[in-house]
Amino acid sequence: MLKRASYVAIAKATDDISFKDLFTITANADGNIQMLSSNSLKLNELSFRLADETLKACKLIEGGGVSIPIGAFTGISLLSGTGKMVNVKMIKIDGVKCEFVSSFLSSGINQTKHSLYLNIVPDCTLIIGLKRIKIDTKIQYLCYENLILGSVPETYITIANGFAK
Numbered sequence: 001m002l003k004r005a006s007y008v009a010i011a012k013a014t015d016d017i018s019f020k021d022l023f024t025i026t027a028n029a030d031g032n033i034q035m036l037s038s039n040s041l042k043l044n045e046l047s048f049r050l051a052d053e054t055l056k057a058c059k060l061i062e063g064g065g066v067s068i069p070i071g072a073f074t075g076i077s078l079l080s081g082t083g084k085m086v087n088v089k090m091i092k093i094d095g096v097k098c099e100f101v102s103s104f105l106s107s108g109i110n111q112t113k114h115s116l117y118l119n120i121v122p123d124c125t126l127i128i129g130l131k132r133i134k135i136d137t138k139i140q141y142l143c144y145e146n147l148i149l150g151s152v153p154e155t156y157i158t159i160a161n162g163f164a165k
Contacts, residue, residue, distance in 0.1 A: 002058065006120050006139040009053035017046055019144050022116075033148050036114065046143075047098040047118065054120055058093040091135075094123040101140075110150030116143040 022042050026035040070083035099119045107113045117140050124135040 002122055002124065002135075002137055003139055005057035005060070006054050006122075006141075009050060009057045009120075010141055013046065013049040013053040017042070017049075022046070022143070030151075032151055036146075036148070043100065047100065050118060050120065050141075051096045051098045054096045054098075054122065055093065058091075058096065058122055058124070092125040092127055094125070096123065097121045100143075107147060109152050112148045112150070113145065114148055115145045117141065118143055 022039055024037050024039070025033055026037065028034050068086055069081055070086050071079035071081060073086075074080070097120075099121065101117045101119055103115050103117075105113045105115070120139040120141060122135075122137060122139075124137065126133040126135055
């Protein structure tokens with residue numbers, strides 16, 4: 001349920017954001033990338049909007065409940081399906097945190113894959129009777145992925161086990 005709410009929030013929060021406005025790529029005269037810089041203001045706006053929309057979507061889940069027969073609270077399996085139905089509020093959402101995670105991964109000779117993820121971390125508690133269980137969940141959203149190409153040398157040597165090939 002939380003993932004579904006987060007995906008709905010992602011669609012709303014990113015509806016009018018252009019991801020090309022999040023980063024600027026600077027290249028030299030030869031076309032080689034010199035710098036990749038981020039627009040912190042736009043990234044923070046995305047994070048805020050996503051956290052806000054996720055919280056709204058999760059609050060819709062929180063408002064509902066589940067009807068459970070009162071016999072389920074006895075702990076006796078024979079009585080678990082019997083008795084008057086009681087509506088139990090199952091999830092309490094206290095907030096949503098968004099955090100950016102950036103990774104660079106070597107993808108070949110002078111090639112680097114740059115990925116930017118936004119982790120959505122709802123602060124949720126599962127409530128069953130008098131028990132409260134903290135739910136640790138993280139929904140990872142890929143904002144973008146780029147392949148940064150460097151110039152390839154005319155010759156190179158691969159060293160495996162101490163020997164040149």
